[in-house]
Amino acid sequence: MTELPARRLLLVHAHPDDESINNGVTMARYAAEGAHVTLVTCTLGERGEVIPPGLAHLTGAALGEHRLGELTAAMRALGVEDFRLLGGPGRFTDSGMMGLSDNDDPDCLWQADVDRAAALLVEVIREVRPQVLVTYDPDGGYGHPDHIQAHRIAMRAAELAAEAGCPIAKVYWNRVPRPVAERAFARLDDDLPGLPFAKAAGVEDVPGVVGEERITAEIRGDGTAYAGAKAAAMRAHATQITLAEPYFALSNELAQPVFTTEYYEQVRGERAVVDGRESDLFAGIGEAS
Ligand SMILES: [Zn+2]
Numbered sequence: 001m002t003e004l005p006a007r008r009l010l011l012v013h014a015h016p017d018d019e020s021i022n023n024g025v026t027m028a029r030y031a032a033e034g035a036h037v038t039l040v041t042c043t044l045g046e047r048g049e050v051i052p053p054g055l056a057h058l059t060g061a062a063l064g065e066h067r068l069g070e071l072t073a074a075m076r077a078l079g080v081e082d083f084r085l086l087g088g089p090g091r092f093t094d095s096g097m098m099g100l101s102d103n104d105d106p107d108c109l110w111q112a113d114v115d116r117a118a119a120l121l122v123e124v125i126r127e128v129r130p131q132v133l134v135t136y137d138p139d140g141g142y143g144h145p146d147h148i149q150a151h152r153i154a155m156r157a158a159e160l161a162a163e164a165g166c167p168i169a170k171v172y173w174n175r176v177p178r179p180v181a182e183r184a185f186a187r188l189d190d191d192l193p194g195l196p197f198a199k200a201a202g203v204e205d206v207p208g209v210v211g212e213e214r215i216t217a218e219i220r221g222d223g224t225a226y227a228g229a230k231a232a233a234m235r236a237h238a239t240q241i242t243l244a245e246p247y248f249a250l251s252n253e254l255a256q257p258v259f260t261t262e263y264y265e266q267v268r269g270e271r272a273v274v275d276g277r278e279s280d281l282f283a284g285i286g287e288a289s
Pocket residue numbers: 014015018144147
């Protein structure tokens with residue numbers, strides 16, 4: 001077996017684009033620093049709404065295939081070589097928004113047995129032996145069934161992997177501190193007349209917003225090449241994202257800020273920094289592990 005780098009980071013996401021929006025700076029930084037970065041995406045986002053009119057004909061499996069191409073381009077922008085679909089492309093399909101009949105599709109992620117899906121992720125964990133896992137909070141950040149299910153699968157896989165003798169030292173959830181979101185939206189409201197978006201989203205539309213006291217780590221990208229890589233990765237997801245830096249919109253066309261500092265709440269493992277925030281998700285992890 002080929003030797004893996006000393007530091008290994010695993011991220012678990014629901015759809016292509018979530019990784020770039022939530023963790024683009026973090027992924028670019030650790031890839032550039034020589035860590036092994038593994039992205040596991042659970043679905044190809046076949047039920048996503050397509051923004052560019054010229055691509056509106058793409059639906060279902062054709063959209064999934066197109067989005068895999070977007071994901072590939074985004075990973076090139078972030079310098080990440082190891083990205084996979086949970087169980088292989090098309091194993092689990094997009095569940096659509098909560099409450100739609102799409103949620104009942106037997107092939108969709110929402111209908112997946114969590115233990116069986118987690119077993120597929122355990123295979124990846126046993127192969128790359130990550131010290132750090134990043135995923136969503138129990139609400140999936142904002143309640144999308146695929147995000148909730150990705151959270152459950154990731155957390156269950158961490159448990160199963162530990163039982164199998166392959167523990168993950170630290171687990172983090174994606175977060176945004178409420179005051180940071182509030183300040184960003186206040187700026188956005190001032191900037192809106194000059195933007196290609198008619199309306200602004202609100203703080204409540206940002207996944208994972210919590211009080212500042214919950215934040216245990218922040219990865220700063222402001223003014224670095226990592227912020228540029230994040231923007232390029234977001235732009236690669238053209239069916240899903242319209243970028244007008246430092247803002248973007250999804251298919252609902254509501255403007256929101258691009259966060260070039262990414263925030264995390266550590267929920268498993270020992271905290272390396274007790275007063276204040278870590279600036280490195282690998283803090284406290286020895287080289288030998
Ligand atoms: Zn998503």
